[in-house]
Amino acid sequence: MLKKVQVQDIAFQVYDRGSGPALLFVHGFPLDHTMWSGQLEAFPECRVIAPDLRGFGGTDPTGDSASMQRYADDLANLLDALDVGGRVCLCGLSMGGYVAWQFWRRHASRLAGLILCDTRAGVDSPQAAEDRRRNAQRVLTEGLGFLADLMMPRLFAADAQPEIVAATRAVIERTPGRGAAAGLLAMADRSDFVPLLPEVRIPSLVVCGERDVLTPAEEMRTMASAMPDARFVEVPSAGHMAPLESPGMVNAAIREFIRGLHRV
Numbered sequence: 001m002l003k004k005v006q007v008q009d010i011a012f013q014v015y016d017r018g019s020g021p022a023l024l025f026v027h028g029f030p031l032d033h034t035m036w037s038g039q040l041e042a043f044p045e046c047r048v049i050a051p052d053l054r055g056f057g058g059t060d061p062t063g064d065s066a067s068m069q070r071y072a073d074d075l076a077n078l079l080d081a082l083d084v085g086g087r088v089c090l091c092g093l094s095m096g097g098y099v100a101w102q103f104w105r106r107h108a109s110r111l112a113g114l115i116l117c118d119t120r121a122g123v124d125s126p127q128a129a130e131d132r133r134r135n136a137q138r139v140l141t142e143g144l145g146f147l148a149d150l151m152m153p154r155l156f157a158a159d160a161q162p163e164i165v166a167a168t169r170a171v172i173e174r175t176p177g178r179g180a181a182a183g184l185l186a187m188a189d190r191s192d193f194v195p196l197l198p199e200v201r202i203p204s205l206v207v208c209g210e211r212d213v214l215t216p217a218e219e220m221r222t223m224a225s226a227m228p229d230a231r232f233v234e235v236p237s238a239g240h241m242a243p244l245e246s247p248g249m250v251n252a253a254i255r256e257f258i259r260g261l262h263r264v
């Protein structure tokens, strides 16, 4: 189920289980496939694929740079390496959503549907981009402890289960500095997809935790309303990590969505 797959220059760690229409889960920053622990075994009717992006989790970092385009192309190459021929439903959270926009732009013919969780289409403010560039330097010398301190209070709703909060912090602290630095720079330089939202005609599900303070529900509702074929679902009481905090509700929304896509 968890395996290593060589794709060009790097060995990807990827969770790959089952058969049927492919459901591709793309994690947020600075996390790995384990953030989908509430989803990985919840869709027996699908082939569930959840990689660690380059430089995260068990996947090698290569070079000192990355981009959302690079991550998206990696996913397309990984699907080839896994012999996934049909169209996939791509579900990305936060940075995984930024990657999803590029996958849509560059590999649209491979997509059956998009699920965008706790993410946004717009870019960073100049100050936020500057902060990311500074943090990219720091993680290389200090590791990710300081970044975990900065991010943890904003990732979860205040009453989230302590076990999932602690497990997420551990994943962040294990993330290699090089992979995180490359991810921070890639996020700072990412493209603005707000003007393209009316062109995203593919069936889409937009999911957001009611208490998400990083990518607020109001912003995601507006994003969904600019997309021609998107449905918006707000997850009561959840924060930015809605799929981990409220897997039952998020999975029900995903199940209904993929049934509509594939009639499985």
Ligand code: MLT
Residues within 6 Å of the ligand: 027, 028, 029, 030, 093, 094, 095, 096, 187, 214
């Ligand atoms: C994430 O969860 O992937 C990050 O919070 C995204 C970001 O920092 O923009």
